[in-house]
Structures are given as structure tokens and as C-alpha cells.
Amino acid sequence: xxxxxxxxxxxxxxxxxxxxxxxxxxxxxxxxxxxxxxxxxxxxxxxxxxxxxxxxxxxxxxxxxxxxxxxxxxxxxxxxxxxxxxxxxxxxxxxxxxxxxxxxxxxxxxxxxxxxxxxxxxxxxxxxxxxxxxxxxxxxxxxxxxxxxxxxxxxxxxxxx
Amino acid sequence: xxxxxxxxxxxxxxxxxxxxxxxxxxxxxxxxxxxxxxxxxxxxxxxxxxxxxxxxxxxxxxxxxxxxxxxxxxxxxxxxxxxxxxxxxxxxxxxxxxxxxxxxxxxxxxxxxxxxxxxxxxxxxxxxxxxxxxxxxxxxxxxxxxxxxxxxxxxxxxxxxxxxxxxxxxxxxxxxxxxxxxxxxxxxxxxxxxxxxxxxxxxxxxxxxxxxxxxxxxxxxxxxxxxxxxxxxxxxxxxxxxxxxxxxxxxxxxxxxxxxxxxxxxxxxxxxxxxxxxxxxxxxxxxxxxxxxxxxxxxxxxxxxxxxxxxxxxxxxxxxxxxxxxxxxxxxxxxxxxxxxxxxxxxxxxxxxxxxxxxxxxxxxxxxxxxxxxxxxxxxxxxxxxxxxxxxxxxxxxxxxxxxxxxxxxxxxxxxxxxxxxxxxxxxxxxxxxxxxxxxx
Numbered sequence: 333x334x335x336x337x338x339x340x341x342x343x344x345x346x347x348x349x350x351x352x353x354x355x356x357x358x359x360x361x362x363x364x365x366x367x368x369x370x371x372x373x374x375x376x377x378x379x380x381x382x383x384x385x386x387x388x389x390x391x392x393x394x395x396x397x398x399x400x401x402x403x404x405x406x407x408x409x410x411x412x413x414x415x416x417x418x419x420x421x422x423x424x425x426x427x428x429x430x431x432x433x434x435x436x437x438x439x440x441x442x443x444x445x446x447x448x449x450x451x452x453x454x455x456x457x458x459x460x461x462x463x464x465x466x467x468x469x470x471x472x473x474x475x476x477x478x479x480x481x482x483x484x485x486x487x488x489x490x491x492x493x
Numbered sequence: 494x495x496x497x498x499x500x501x502x503x504x505x506x507x508x509x510x511x512x513x514x515x516x517x518x519x520x521x522x523x524x525x526x527x528x529x530x531x532x533x534x535x536x537x538x539x540x541x542x543x544x545x546x547x548x549x550x551x552x553x554x555x556x557x558x559x560x561x562x563x564x565x566x567x568x569x570x571x572x573x574x575x576x577x578x579x580x581x582x583x584x585x586x587x588x589x590x591x592x593x594x595x596x597x598x599x600x601x602x603x604x605x606x607x608x609x610x611x612x613x614x615x616x617x618x619x620x621x622x623x624x625x626x627x628x629x630x631x632x633x634x635x636x637x638x639x640x641x642x643x644x645x646x647x648x649x650x651x652x653x654x655x656x657x658x659x660x661x662x663x664x665x666x667x668x669x670x671x672x673x674x675x676x677x678x679x680x681x682x683x684x685x686x687x688x689x690x691x692x693x694x695x696x697x698x699x700x701x702x703x704x705x706x707x708x709x710x711x712x713x714x715x716x717x718x719x720x721x722x723x724x725x726x727x728x729x730x731x732x733x734x735x736x737x738x739x740x741x742x743x744x745x746x747x748x749x750x751x752x753x754x755x756x757x758x759x760x761x762x763x764x765x766x767x768x769x770x771x772x773x774x775x776x777x778x779x780x781x782x783x784x785x786x787x788x789x790x791x792x793x794x795x796x797x798x799x800x801x802x803x804x805x806x807x808x809x810x811x812x813x814x815x816x817x818x819x820x821x822x823x824x825x826x827x828x829x830x831x832x833x834x835x836x837x838x839x840x841x842x843x844x845x846x847x848x849x850x851x852x853x854x855x856x857x858x859x860x861x862x863x864x865x866x867x868x869x870x871x872x873x874x875x876x877x878x879x880x881x882x883x884x885x886x887x888x889x890x891x892x893x894x895x896x897x898x899x900x901x902x903x904x905x906x907x908x909x910x911x912x913x914x915x916x917x918x919x920x921x922x923x924x925x926x927x928x929x930x931x932x933x934x
Contacts, residue, residue, distance in 0.1 A: 358714040359783065361721065362790040369805055375797060381721055385714040389535060392710035413534075455495055 345402040351440055353447045356384060356395045356407060363397070363404035367430045383409060383428070394451045398431070398440045406431040408444040410462075412455045417486075424452030424460035445479050463488060496546045497704055499539070502626055506646060509923040510540065510623050513650050517592050518619055520599070524612045531609040538616050542627035543704035544697070553692040555767035562696040562767075566632040569695065573766050574637035577695050578629075578645070580768065583658040584690075585625035585649045587683065588618045590662030593654050594675070598666040603733050610715045611672050614680075617708040622649070624701050631697060643924065650923040660841050661749035667874035670734055670742050673723075676716025678746045681783060682753040684709045685776050694767035717787065724791045724831075728798035736795065740831055741872040744852060747784065748839040751777055756843045756902075773843075777836075785833055792816070792830045799825060839867065841884075847891040847898040860892050 346352030356364075365380050387395040387409050398406035408429040414422040426448060431440045452460050462481070464473045501507050514521055528537055552558050563569050569577070592615045599615075602608035626649075629642035655663050661679050666672060687709055691702040723739065726732025754760075760773035771779075789812070796808045800823065803811065812830075814820045819827055835854030837845035849863040850856055852870050857863045864885060868876045875881060887904060890896040896904075 355710075357710060358717040359786055359790070361717070362793065366805060375805070377721065377725065377794060377797075381718045385711075385718050388714045389532065389711050392707050 344399065346399040348401070350400075351405070351435075351438060351443055352399045353396045353443060354399065355393045356387065356397050356409065357392070358385065358388060360384065360397050360404055360407070364407050364430070367404070367407065367432050370433055371430055387411060391455075394448070394455070396444055396447045396451075398435075398444050400435060404432075405435040406440040406444055408441075408448050410448055410452075412452060412457050419486075421458045422456050424448070424455070424457040426460065426462040441475055442479065445475075461486075494536075494543065494545075494704060494707070498544045498546055499541045500544075500627070501541050502623065502630060505924055505927055506626060506630060506643075507540075509646070509650060509925065510619070510626065513589070513923055514540075514619050517589070517596055518615055519596075520612055521616055521619075524609065524616055527609060531606065532613065538613065538620070540620055540623055542620075542624045542701070544700040545703040546700070548696070548700055548703075549692075550696070552694050552767040554770045555694070555765045557694070557767055562694055562699065564696045566634050566695075567636040569637055571637045573694065573768075574634065576763060576766055576768055577693070577698065578634065578638075578640055580690065580763075581625050581628055581698065582645060582649060584686065585622050585629075586652055586658040587662055588622035588625065589649060590652065590654065590657040590659075591615075591618050591675070591679070592622075594662065594664070594666050595672050598669050598672055601669045602672070603669065604719075607669075607673070607715075607719050610711075611676070614676065614712045614715050617712070621705050621708070624705060625649075628695075628697050628701055647922060647924050660752050661746070664745075664749065664875075664880050665878055667872055667878070670738065670872075671745075673716050673719045674739070674742045674746050676712050677720055677787065678716070678743070678750045678784060679753070680709060680712040680716060682750045682780060684713060685754075685780055689769040689771055689776065692767070692770050720791060721794055724795045725798040728795045736829060736831060738872065741870060741875075743788075743831060744834050744839070744870050745872060745875050747834050748841075750780065750784070751836055752840060752842040754780065758844065781833070781836060788831045788833050795830060796825065834870075839871075842902050846902045847888055849888075849892070860889060863888070 344352070344354050361377070361380050361384050364384060365375065365377050368380065369375050384395075390411050394411060395409040396407065397404045406429070408426060410424055410426040412422050412424050414420060426445075429441060429444060431444075449460060460481075461484075462476060464476060466473050466483075502510070525538065528535070550562055552560050552562055563573075566574055595611055595615050599608060599611060602611065626642075626646050629645050632642065634640045634642060652658075654665060657663050661682075666675070684706065687702050687706045691699055691706070693699040693702070720739070723732055723734040724736070727734060727736050727739070754777040755773040757774040757777065760769065760771070760776070763769040764772055769776075792812055793805075793808055796812055797803065797805070800808065800811075811822055815822060815825060815827055815830060816832070821827075834852040835850065837848065837850045837854050838852050839850075840846050840848070848856070849858075849860070851866050857866055867881070871881075887896065887901050891898050891901050
């Protein structure tokens, strides 16, 4: 898997024509806002400032961005947790991902997922989990299914209040 | 952290750092007491040294590339050890120096969250200083020079704002805006230094870097996120910090950040010896690109907050028009946005040191003209600070031919403090030998 290289980190770039990965950093907030805006139609800077700084604080090497040249074209944020909901084993959780629509179909998501799985494994995770709406997010469900994810007996319970 | 070994300094040195922390980081306990509130689920801060195991065993750059890294000081040449020790001393000095600076204005934070983020960052800087002491104290440097690790630790603990190794750490903070911009600009240089030292020919130094870099990533966010918020508030004419003030604070710190890389013509020896992978000019260039990206993102954020009906593409187009063509659109022109000062402005090291050049890189003819320019582009509180008084004195000597610019770069601000004997006075040693234990007779 191509990894973006440079000493400082943020100025890294992918070799021409390749998609490379590097850990997310504080200067990616605007690029992530841009991808999210293309996907959701909303400009949500506060949301991404909060989320990205959370993951940088928790484990700055784990969450990733995908680069084409110097441009951020995708991101995947997650962390390792243990002891929640009675699940004692450390598990990786993928919270959110996004790929620039202009780069979809170029395996950006798959590369991000592979990079994250590697990171989760190195951190002692025994499983990786995420939550997807099977009916409302069919494409996303298919993406994770293709990545080897399977439905588990753990169910999300919800009650309207 | 995976594959990381932690350890503590021998007791008298550990206690010395704790005492130093009680003096210069008095809110440390407050941070620990509020850890769960501000950093839920995060690993609690611990004052210890971490070493990343499983790193590269071979030299990664320089003339000895591919040969085994040095695990002990005695394996190195005196020249290599000297370069390394200078880097360790400078690194430790910056870590402790920044705490002394942040403490000055920490209490003025407008938001509690920002205050606790800075406080955590200060605690991590203390750990970074501790880490460098660990590098100094775990080895015997006698075979490569006159340096004793113990003496260096004491010397570094004695440093104050004004006597630190690098200029950026000899400048007082004037407001909480300094705390935040310092994190965004000066800690960014720190990130480069740490990332470069990750390849160090001296294995204990290389192994010290990854855990420090992980913490440094948070320090950069501690700076960038509040600035982003401030810029958006400024665009809506709300909040505490205006764009003009932010610009002045950028003008204050960016030149100090560039100075931290050292003379643009230098750094080659470190590369040859395998201590760093880039020379000073290469590293400073990458740093400048990063800060330029930050400025550009902040300006885009300003325009989007000011004109919420503009799409991202329209805002980017407008930004380009304002910055590149100098146009004013709907009342927003170049002066309403942020810009990076020219890399020759207000420098104290390197080829532009002590030259009278304005923020745009244009020469200024007279000393009075230069003084007046600095007064107009730097924060008012800083323009009247002791650091500036000393700078103007030295600048005058350079202009009048009494001191050469190349000599001026070696003259420290030497901002001697007023005050009597206190725990932080030079009269007191931080590292204290434990009294001999009584044998009961």
C-alpha cells in the first residue's frame, strides 16, 4: 500500500497517479469539510473541527486521509475501544468515511479501509465494527460487505423519545 | 501506545522536574483533577519517558547510511556526539521554555476548553523535556567530551525566558492569542524537528521521537482549531479576536518559526552525520508551505462565514481574486484577510538576519522607517516589550556598523529578570542530592 512520505507529515504527497495514505492532521479539516460538503450538501466546519481534533487527540496515527498528489480525496476516522456495551475485547470502530465523488471508483475507500485495518490490528483490536443503515445506505453496506464485514448478533436498539 | 517502553528518571532528577513543574506549571494538578471532564477516555497524562521499540536499526541518511545506528555515546565520534548533544539541549530548552511562556497568559483564555487544551499541551511539553533528560542521563558522555548529562539537566532547568537556546522561546506572550498562534506556528516547527530526529543516528534519540510526535499532533490542533473559530467569528463581527490582530500575531511568530530551522545555508552536517534527513532550507520550505495552506484555509473560512450564500467554489474564486489581483469585493480586500509575512521579514538568523525588510519583502531605507514599520505590523503590546527594545538596540548597532549581522545572530536577548530569591531563582539548584541515609548510629 502506498504511504505518503515526508519528514514533517502534512506536506506529504502521493506519487503521480497513485493514491497514498497518511494519518489525518489538523490541516486536513478544510479538505474534509469540502468532501463532506460534496456528499451531504452541507458546510459543517464546526462538526469537522470537533471530530478531527477528537481523533487527533485520541490516536493521531490511526485515522487516515487518502491523497492524490497533495490533494485529500478521502478520509476514514475511527478508534480502538474496549469495555463498552459489555464488549471487553479491544475492537476497532470505524465512525465515518468519505471519498471525493470525483475519485469514486478508484478504490480510495478500499485503500483507506485496508490502512485502518492494519492500524487496528497493530493496536491489538480483535475485531472491527461499524454501524450502517442496511436499507438507507445500501452502497455503504455493500462497501463494508465487500471488505469482509458481516452482520453480527449485536443489535442496535433504538427508542423514539 | 503499542510497543512502547516507559521509564522514569532516577529519583533526584524526577523530583527536580516535579519541583520545576510546581513552579512553572502550577495548574498541573488542576489538569489531572479535570482530565475526565475535558479528555474523557484518553490515557491519563504521566510524567515519564517513552521509547518506541522496533524502530529501524540502521542509519537512514548520511554518509554512513545502512550502517548500524549508535546505541551508546561511546560508539560515536566526539563531533557527532557534540552535534547530537546540541540538538538534545535545544530540544529540551524549547519544551521547558514554552511552558514558561504559556503560563504567562494561560489564565486569560476566553474559553475554558481552550484553556484546558493548552494546559494539557503544557503538561505534555513537560514530559517532552523529561524525555530529553532521559536521553541525557541514560548514557555516559564522558568518552566523547566534557559534558556530563547531570550538568546539562541542571543548566536546562535553570533557563528562563531570555536565556533559552532558540529565540522563539525568549519572547514573552502578551495575550492568549499568543498561546494559540504559538501552538499553530511554533509547535509546527517542533513537529518538523521531531519528525527529522526520528531518523537520528543515535538510537535512544530516534526511539524517543514517535511518542513525542503523537502528542505534538494534538498541540497543533490546539492552535489551529481555535484560530479557525476566531476567524469565523471575526467574519461575523462577533467574538474576541479581529483579523488585524491575528495578522499582527502571525507577523510576530512566523519569523521566529523560520529562525528555528537555523541558517538557510546550514544543516548539511546533520544530514551527513545521519542525525536529520533534511537540511535547514528544505525543512523551512516545507514548513512555509504548510503555514501558507493554513492561511489559505483560514481566509476561505473567513469568506464563507462572511458570505454564507457563496458556494465553496465561488468563495475560492473570490479568495483568488482578492489575494492574487488585490481586488476588494463586497467590502473585503487583501487587508481584511490574513497573509504570510515574507520569509525575509524581521529575521534574526540566516541570510536575512538583521536586515531592514518589510512584511512584503521590500527593503526599508532608514532605521526610523523600519522601527515605525515594525510598530505598525506587530501587536502593540509586543512592539513595546523588552525583547523589542533589545532587538532595536542590536539592530541600531548593525545599521551603524558597530556589530556585524553575522555576529548579531549569536547575541541572545538576555532579558534578565527583576526579583529576589524564589524557587525559580538562579541561586537555587533544581537537582538536589538526597541526604545520606542514617545508619541508625
